[in-house]
Amino acid sequence: MNTDDLIASLSADLPRIAPGAAARRVALGLGLGALGSAVVMLAWLGPRPDLAQAVATPMFWMKFGYAAITGLILALLLTRLSKPAARLGALAAVAAIPFAIVVAMALMRYAQAPSEAHRAMLMGHSSMLCPWRIVAIGLPLLVGAVWAVRGLAPTRLWAAGMTAGACAGALGAAVYAIACNETSAPFLAIWYTLGMALVAALGAVAGSRLLRWR
Numbered sequence: 001m002n003t004d005d006l007i008a009s010l011s012a013d014l015p016r017i018a019p020g021a022a023a024r025r026v027a028l029g030l031g032l033g034a035l036g037s038a039v040v041m042l043a044w045l046g047p048r049p050d051l052a053q054a055v056a057t058p059m060f061w062m063k064f065g066y067a068a069i070t071g072l073i074l075a076l077l078l079t080r081l082s083k084p085a086a087r088l089g090a091l092a093a094v095a096a097i098p099f100a101i102v103v104a105m106a107l108m109r110y111a112q113a114p115s116e117a118h119r120a121m122l123m124g125h126s127s128m129l130c131p132w133r134i135v136a137i138g139l140p141l142l143v144g145a146v147w148a149v150r151g152l153a154p155t156r157l158w159a160a161g162m163t164a165g166a167c168a169g170a171l172g173a174a175v176y177a178i179a180c181n182e183t184s185a186p187f188l189a190i191w192y193t194l195g196m197a198l199v200a201a202l203g204a205v206a207g208s209r210l211l212r213w214r
Helices: 002-010 020-045 058-081 095-114 115-121 129-148 155-174 185-210
Strands: none
Touching: 002 058, 020 058, 020 095, 020 129, 058 095, 058 129, 058 155, 058 185, 095 185, 115 129, 129 155, 129 185, 155 185
């Protein structure tokens, strides 16, 4: 029996997967993970005291939108990677667009600010805490994402794991934005992105170990 015949034989009795099943499973995993992340954020940090005023400012929505939109794009990419022999395509490049916008905005704001304000713009008052808070808040989302993909059929395990982590980090950062009162675009571009990247690294490790077919 040649290879093609063997593959045909093995796949002949596989049940049909309903259209959209992968997307629904990823959405369920991320939805449950987001609920867990929100519980962690509320129990640990709580929403910022001036949240009602903050939501009326453009920077709050820049911060929340950067993380949330990045997370949603990565969720679409994760759905694609949860299928066999998936190709990243243009969607991988689209995921970088929110970051490019935030970096452009950060550079513009930094260039326009007086030199004595530069350090505060870069470091804020929570730079040493922000990435780790995003990691902690993003962990339930990472668990949900890995659970979702583990029940599907990824073949690019490292890429799927890293995307699961990046998606979890981005959506975790969106949850954290409700507690965070930093308002600087350079801070957002550096420390929020670092937090997302750390969760992406965790996802890459988890993917290589936990997403293998049993």
